[in-house]
Structures are given as structure tokens and as C-alpha cells.
Amino acid sequence: MNIQQLARAGVSVALLAVSAWVTLPxxxxxxxxxxxxxxxxxxxxDRKTACAAVAAYLLLGAIGLPVFSGFGxxxxxIAGPTGGFLWGFILGxxxxxxxxxxxxxxxxxxxxxxxxxxxxxxxxYACGTxxxxxxxSMDAVAALLIAVIPxxxxxxxxxVVGTSIGxxxxxxxxxIAQRV
Numbered sequence: 318m319n320i321q322q323l324a325r326a327g328v329s330v331a332l333l334a335v336s337a338w339v340t341l342p343x344x345x346x347x348x349x350x351x352x353x354x355x356x357x358x359x360x361x362x363d364r365k366t367a368c369a370a371v372a373a374y375l376l377l378g379a380i381g382l383p384v385f386s387g388f389g390x391x392x393x394x395i396a397g398p399t400g401g402f403l404w405g406f407i408l409g410x411x412x413x414x415x416x417x418x419x420x421x422x423x424x425x426x427x428x429x430x431x432x433x434x435x436x437x438x439x440x441x442y443a444c445g446t447x448x449x450x451x452x453x454s455m456d457a458v459a460a461l462l463i464a465v466i467p468x469x470x471x472x473x474x475x476x477v478v479g480t481s482i483g484x485x486x487x488x489x490x491x492x493i494a495q496r497v
Contacts, residue, residue, distance in 0.1 A: 322366045329358055329370035330377065334384035345453070346399050346445070346464040347386045352472045355406060355437060356479025360430035361486040364414035371410045375403060399464070401448025402441050409437030409444075426487060431480045438472055 318326070336354035340347045358367040378384045381391045385403065395403050413433035420429045442465050449460045 325362055326366050326370040330374045333374040337386045340386045344463055349386045353475040353479040356434040356476045357483035359414050359417055359433035360426055360480055360483025367414050368410050371407045398449050398452045402445030405441035405444030409440035412440055413437040427484050430483055434476045434480055
């Protein structure tokens with residue numbers, strides 16, 4: 318990674334942390350702005366930088382820095398009932414940005430990046446639901462009713478808004494043509 322990519326990844330880690338701190342506890346899975354921040358990354362960053370930023374964010378949280386929702390941190394957060402959503406971020410970012418790289422360049426950046434963000438969110442939902450089922454000793458329906466269904470509409474709005482912001486950032490940085 319070059320200096321610009323490192324700087325962009327660092328800013329992205331900070332954005333992810335701040336977005337996690339904006340929390341509304343509405344049950345075992347809090348409402349945060351992380352989905353919005355994550356949706357910015359596929360449009361604003363290249364695949365390698367976006368994945369590195371999410372990995373660095375998770376690593377910082379895993380070693381105990383208070384970067385997760387409710388100023389949480391530590392391995393217990395990732396291994397806990399809602400931790401699957403967190404580690405689902407990196408799997409989702411990897412899958413989403415990989416998909417984006419295969420989409421035709423003639424598609425607008427917004428469409429490609431929104432597709433990447435949707436894949437990211439679906440994978441995060443799947444990972445989070447499975448971990449909640451295992452740790453919370455609940456069936457799929459109960460886990461979905463608690464951890465996914467209430468978030469679908471707000472998360473869809475956050476994906477559209479975040480992707481739009483990411484496209485604006487990409488235009489402002491003038492690096493759309495340099496994307497890998």
C-alpha cells in the first residue's frame with residue numbers, strides 16, 4: 318500500500334469507529350451508523366484499501382480499543398452474540414468489492430458500489446444471525462426477528478446514503494480511474 322492508501326485506510330478506520338459510537342440500543346443488536354460508513358468504502362476506496370481498513374478496525378477492536386458500539390472492544394465483543402456481524406464486515410467487504418471488480422466499467426460507480434454494499438450487508442446479516450443463533454441458543458426465525466428484520470429498511474437507507482457519499486468522495490479525490 319502506498320501512503321495515500323494508508324492514509325485513506327486510517328481515515329476509514331476512524332470513520333468506522335465513530336459510526337459505531339452512534340448507537341441506539343434497541344435490543345441485543347444495537348442500531349449504529351456502521352452500515353452507512355461501510356457503504357462509503359467500496360465507492361471511495363480500492364478493494365485492497367477498503368478490506369485493509371475493515372480488517373484494521375476489527376483488529377483494533379479485538380485488542381481492546383473501544384471502537385465497537387457502545388465504546389466496546391475486546392475479543393469478547395467479536396466472540397459474543399452480535400460478534401458475527403462484526404467479522405461478517407470483513408468477509409462481506411471482501412466479497413462485495415470482489416463482485417464490484419467483476420461488474421462492467423460501463424455501469425455507473427453508484428450501481429457497482431451499491432451492489433458491493435448489498436453483498437457486504439447480506440454476508441454480515443448471515444454471519445451475525447448464525448452466531449446469534451449459536452451463542453443465544455435460538456432458532457433462525459427468532460434470530461432473524463431480533464437481528465435482521467428490524468434493520469432491513471434503515472440499513473437499506475444507510476446503504477443508499479453511504480454509497481452516494483462514497484461516490485461524492487471518489488469524485489472529489491479524482492481517483493475513480495485509478496481504482497483497482
